[in-house]
Amino acid sequence: MITDKDFSYIRDLVRARCGLVLSDDKHYLVETRLSPLLQSSSLRSIAELVSALRQQEDQLQRQVVELMMTNETYFFRDVxxxxxxxxxxxxxxxxxxxxxxxxxxxxxxxxxxxxxxxxxxxxxxxxxxxxxxxxxxxxxxxxxxxxxxxxxxxxxxxxxxxxxxxxxxxxxxxxxxxxxxxxxxxxxxxxxxxxxxxxxxxxxxxxxxxxxxxxxxxxxxxxxxxxxxxxxxxxxxxxxxxxxxxxxxxxxxxxxxxxxxxxxxxxxxxxx
Ligand SMILES: C[S@@+](CC[C@H](N)C(=O)[O-])C[C@H]1O[C@@H](n2cnc3c(N)ncnc32)[C@H](O)[C@@H]1O
Structure with a gap:
């Protein structure tokens, strides 16, 4: 479970870096989108991830921002x-x-x-x-x-x-x-x-x-x-x-x- 404080940190980070606005009911979205990052790294929880992000690791911040974005697209979308x-x-x-x-x-x-x-x-x-x-x-x-x-x-x-x-x-x-x-x-x-x-x-x-x-x-x-x-x-x-x-x-x-x-x-x- 993500705490309100960690959610706010990620919300502010994403907003500052790419403009994406996450409303307060998006805790589940943050958890779901960031879970592949936890699985592929040595970080065991979102709390650990947030403390690593607080060390200003640019590469990690970029990864988090990219995971939070929606990339849905397809050819000739909407015709x-x-x-x-x-x-x-x-x-x-x-x-x-x-x-x-x-x-x-x-x-x-x-x-x-x-x-x-x-x-x-x-x-x-x-x-x-x-x-x-x-x-x-x-x-x-x-x-x-x-x-x-x-x-x-x-x-x-x-x-x-x-x-x-x-x-x-x-x-x-x-x-x-x-x-x-x-x-x-x-x-x-x-x-x-x-x-x-x-x-x-x-x-x-x-x-x-x-x-x-x-x-x-x-x-x-x-x-x-x-x-x-x-x-x-x-x-x-x-x-x-x-x-x-x-x-x-x-x-x-x-x-x-x-x-x-x-x-x-x-x-x-x-x-x-
Ligand atoms: C939903 S896709 C839309 C793709 C395509 N334009 C379409 O309509 O099918 C949104 C894209 O916007 C990009 N994006 C989000 N924030 C951005 C920003 N601040 N500057 C440039 N691209 C951004 C995302 O990386 C994502 O690939």
Missing amino acids: VPFDVLHQVAIPTLAASRAASGELAIWSAACSTGQEPYSIALLLREEFQRLSSWKVRILASDISTSVLARARLGRYSQYEISRGLPPHLLKHLQPSSDSWTIRDDVRGMVEFRQINLLSAWDDLPTMDIIFLRNVLIYFSDDDKRRILSRIRQLLRPDGYLFLGGAESTMHLDDHFERMLIDRAGCYRLRGEA
Whole structure:
């Protein structure tokens, strides 16, 4: 059993390092998520873990924070956002960026990579005409472990069966127990570690930002701060995609939701 004091310590640590807000009824979640760490280390209880964490062991703190995060993701998650990307966002931007031939897309909490690879697969499959363009797909996450998996681009049969349309399997190399994204598609995505709460001032302006299923874990103040920085980064006619349970409403009035059911697609007010 975790004591209230140890729970508060872990809650404050996680909040400070990644923004995740754990409500007071999440004792069980902390116990469940941290139990693999206890099993794989010499620490025998959460109390011992917390006293080790208090020694400021950065590596251990990072492990705890990573275990507390939800990394759930799958290919073409929720379908509709990718339909809007396919039918509206990319064709519109392809027309308005024809002179420069450049497009910048950011998957800002990419987990194990299914989201940016879905974007890359869509481009490869449906927008051959942009193959001579300079298309940059930047994918980032705070977590070292999910980024390592994302870079590998290797997925189990179960992960493939979650959302990847069968006709896209040709872009993956099969092996006995997994599928690996082929190099030409993998090479379209550039992975980088970025904590959304820390500095990311060196990023270029973006045409499309996927910020899906991550704001939901943050406090309203952090959501506001992040949305305001997203606003600085997004080109005036760009597109922002949020998760199905997320919204800019009551957080940032500069964004306007596109009237497409369940797309979670936003544009800056006053833009075409
Ligand atoms: C639920 S997954 C969402 C993945 C993907 N965007 C999707 O919708 O399928 C949330 C991801 O946010 C990442 N995350 C949590 N806090 C973060 C932070 N402060 N900065 C960057 N990424 C963060 C987690 O590591 C996790 O991989």
